[in-house]
Amino acid sequence: MKAIVLGCGRVGAHLANSLVEHGHHVTVMDREPKAFRMLGDDLMIEHSDAAPHRSAGPGTPRAKTVRQKIACVLGLGIDEDVLRQAGIEEADAFAAVTDSDYTNIMACLMAKEIFRVPRVIARISEPKREKIFHQLGLETICPSILGAQSVFDLLLKAK
Amino acid sequence: MYVVIVGGGKVGYYLAKDLLARGHEVTIIERDERKCHRIQDDFGSIVLEGECSTDLMEQAGASRADVFIAVTGEDETNLVLSQIAKRFFQIPKAIARVVNPKNRKTFNQLGIDLTVSATEIITTLIEQEMATQEILPLVSLGRGKLEIVEIHLPIDSPALKKTVQQLSLPEDSILISIIRGDQIIVPRGDTVFRPNDTVLALTATASAEKLKTFFYP
Numbered sequence: 001m002k003a004i005v006l007g008c009g010r011v012g013a014h015l016a017n018s019l020v021e022h023g024h025h026v027t028v029m030d031r032e033p034k035a036f037r038m039l040g041d042d043l044m045i046e047h048s049d050a051a052p053h054r055s056a057g058p059g060t061p062r063a064k065t066v067r068q069k070i071a072c073v074l075g076l077g078i079d080e081d082v083l084r085q086a087g088i089e090e091a092d093a094f095a096a097v098t099d100s101d102y103t104n105i106m107a108c109l110m111a112k113e114i115f116r117v118p119r120v121i122a123r124i125s126e127p128k129r130e131k132i133f134h135q136l137g138l139e140t141i142c143p144s145i146l147g148a149q150s151v152f153d154l155l156l157k158a159k
Numbered sequence: 160m161y162v163v164i165v166g167g168g169k170v171g172y173y174l175a176k177d178l179l180a181r182g183h184e185v186t187i188i189e190r191d192e193r194k195c196h197r198i199q200d201d202f203g204s205i206v207l208e209g210e211c212s213t214d215l216m217e218q219a220g221a222s223r224a225d226v227f228i229a230v231t232g233e234d235e236t237n238l239v240l241s242q243i244a245k246r247f248f249q250i251p252k253a254i255a256r257v258v259n260p261k262n263r264k265t266f267n268q269l270g271i272d273l274t275v276s277a278t279e280i281i282t283t284l285i286e287q288e289m290a291t292q293e294i295l296p297l298v299s300l301g302r303g304k305l306e307i308v309e310i311h312l313p314i315d316s317p318a319l320k321k322t323v324q325q326l327s328l329p330e331d332s333i334l335i336s337i338i339r340g341d342q343i344i345v346p347r348g349d350t351v352f353r354p355n356d357t358v359l360a361l362t363a364t365a366s367a368e369k370l371k372t373f374f375y376p
């Protein structure tokens with residue numbers, strides 16, 4: 001699968017690393033060059049090399065031991081040209097996980113409605129806004145609610 | 160008319176002032192406390208303080224609004240809130256401010272067709288002042304598909320001494336008038352072009368470049 005992750009903070013970097021570990025092609029986008037350090041130095045590649053990798057055909061078994069590198073694209077996630085540069089036209093999945101809810105919604109709307117990416121997921125920080133995302137037909141994840149739920153479960157289990 | 164405005168900065172403030180003066184009903188949603196106070200002091204209690212959300216829009220009575228205007232300084236916010244206004248509250252008209260002109264196309268693609276970009280307006284005005292060999296766009300109509308343009312005929316224009324009929328302009332362009340000194344001429348088939356004429360034309364935006372070749376060498 002070819003995935004694009006928008007936002008290279010803690011969530012984005014972790015997500016990108018996990019996807020790569022599972023053998024997917026990942027491109028990470030961020031407007032801040034320093035943000036890519038979150039990925040770990042050995043993993044980054046310049047965006048000039050970020051041309052969409054075609055996954056190996058069915059006849060060639062993928063070597064699981066070799067870790068794919070992560071392509072990094074610098075720029076705004078709501079800029080059509082930057083999204084194209086990140087290979088959104090060939091992407092199978094798009095995840096917007098910046099810390100700005102509205103940026104995430106706008107980027108996801110673009111991915112879904114302009115570029116027709118099959119799988120689009122947005123992160124939201126403010127649980128109250130989840131309703132907005134759903135009204136716009138977007139799939140969302142709210143770390144604050146998930147975190148609270150996990151703590152709640154652990155507390156009850158500990159009893 | 161009932162107008163809901165999001166963003167009480169300079170644009171929102173003066174917009175509200177103008178609308179109120181024309182007798183419209185206005186509610187402003189603004190997150191900054193100080194800006195809220197300023198609006199309240201000047202216009203009375205027409206402001207709701209807080210991060211704009213569906214709840215706040217509901218509180219503002221968005222479902223009975225005739226027009227929704229998003230003029231915050233952030234394009235993402237303006238886009239998303241306009242979407243909500245249209246899709247959820249079904250407000251007939253949603254207008255969004257576009258800070259970065261590049262985003263206008265995206266707004267249109269995502270269904271927000273009424274956008275205003277100060278940057279673009281200023282750029283166009285400056286271009287109008289500067290350009291001499293260009294077709295000057297004066298007004299954009301039909302959501303950008305049509306425009307009224309101004310053309311100054313140079314002394315070596317290929318249109319000179321020809322009649323309007325001889326010129327056979329593109330099908331989707333039509334001449335509106337010719338300004339010759341103090342005279343305003345309504346062009347007919349037998350009107351002849353002269354140097355330094357200013358021609359006003361209505362044209363499909365896509366054909367504006369083609370139109371240029373008829374008047375400039």
